[in-house]
Amino acid sequence: MNESHDDKPHTPGPSLWPIGFAVGVACLLVGLVISVPALIVGAVITVVFGWLWVRELTHRHGPPSEATVGAEAPIEEERYGAVAEAAHDTYDRSAFLTASTIGVGGLIGAAVTIPSLGFMVLPSFVGEGVETYDVDLGPISNFPEGEYVVATYTESADIGEVSRRTAFVRNNGLTADGVPSFSIVFSRCVHLGCPVQPNGPLDGDPIEYVADGMPPVTLQPVLAASFGCPCHGGLYDGEGNRTAGPPVRALDRYEFSIVDGNLVLGRLFSVGEVQGNGANAVISKYYRAYPGVHVDGIERFLYPIPTPGSKS
Ligand code: FES
Numbered sequence: 001m002n003e004s005h006d007d008k009p010h011t012p013g014p015s016l017w018p019i020g021f022a023v024g025v026a027c028l029l030v031g032l033v034i035s036v037p038a039l040i041v042g043a044v045i046t047v048v049f050g051w052l053w054v055r056e057l058t059h060r061h062g063p064p065s066e067a068t069v070g071a072e073a074p075i076e077e078e079r080y081g082a083v084a085e086a087a088h089d090t091y092d093r094s095a096f097l098t099a100s101t102i103g104v105g106g107l108i109g110a111a112v113t114i115p116s117l118g119f120m121v122l123p124s125f126v127g128e129g130v131e132t133y134d135v136d137l138g139p140i141s142n143f144p145e146g147e148y149v150v151a152t153y154t155e156s157a158d159i160g161e162v163s164r165r166t167a168f169v170r171n172n173g174l175t176a177d178g179v180p181s182f183s184i185v186f187s188r189c190v191h192l193g194c195p196v197q198p199n200g201p202l203d204g205d206p207i208e209y210v211a212d213g214m215p216p217v218t219l220q221p222v223l224a225a226s227f228g229c230p231c232h233g234g235l236y237d238g239e240g241n242r243t244a245g246p247p248v249r250a251l252d253r254y255e256f257s258i259v260d261g262n263l264v265l266g267r268l269f270s271v272g273e274v275q276g277n278g279a280n281a282v283i284s285k286y287y288r289a290y291p292g293v294h295v296d297g298i299e300r301f302l303y304p305i306p307t308p309g310s311k312s
Pocket of ligand 1: 229
């Protein structure tokens with residue numbers, strides 16, 4: 001620190017670090033809205049420029065270098081004696097106030113911001129809580145080929161009735177490779193989450209299946225060629241593609257497996273669009289997204305978490 005000796009106050013020169021810090025914060029906030037990579041870049045810029053800014057401030061107000069002390073010491077001692085020498089060895093009051101203001105402000109900002117960011121961002125990573133894993137719907141012979149069956153099951157025996165879910169299950173027969181094919185559509189509307197209904201009459205009586213240690217599964221065949229949502233008039237075709245109304249994508253679907261001749265539900269995933277039908281359908285498959293969230297097209301960039309996916 002080179003102090004002038006003409007008693008004029010020392011004015012710090014302009015610094016670019018605050019501007020970089022502000023750009024980093026802006027990038028971080030935009031990243032929260034559009035994508036994780038932008039969020040990471042913003043966080044890195046913020047941390048780097050913040051550190052440079054703090055470093056500059058503390059150096060500006062901190063103790064002088066040995067060379068400087070050596071150069072100025074005779075003059076200072078001459079003017080102020082031993083008191084001036086002692087002052088050179090410690091931080092002065094303004095440096096202390098600057099550092100403590102930045103430190104305390106940073107702590108308060110972190111205490112306010114981090115919980116808010118956590119509540120805002122984490123749900124996108126951890127999903128909605130209960131997920132469907134390995135729910136046994138019973139023998140595949142209970143699912144007549146080419147017809148939807150409304151399967152009502154309990155997702156978690158611990159949670160009980162509030163975790164009752166409904167899936168529309170259609171046995172598509174075999175694929176060209178000889179593999180069993182099922183279309184399993186989740187009943188939650190992808191507009192705002194109301195329960196979707198099959199458009200068609202019931203076909204016979206329901207069947208009940210009870211797996212070991214689990215509440216019963218109810219299977220009700222229906223003659224449905226489409227699905228409708230009673231809340232705002234959303235309509236979907238027989239593959240779950242949106243055909244009318246406010247929903248933004250096709251109905252979500254389940255992965256599945258066949259275990260000892262039984263149909264077992266796996267994870268839920270979101271669907272952009274289904275091309276073709278039945279065993280020949282090509283599904284635009286994405287990570288599970290909330291109702292109202294676009295998973296493909298330009299609109300996907302308007303939502304906080306990117307939805308990488310693949311055709312299957
Ligand atoms: S919730 Fe289904 S159309 Fe609005």
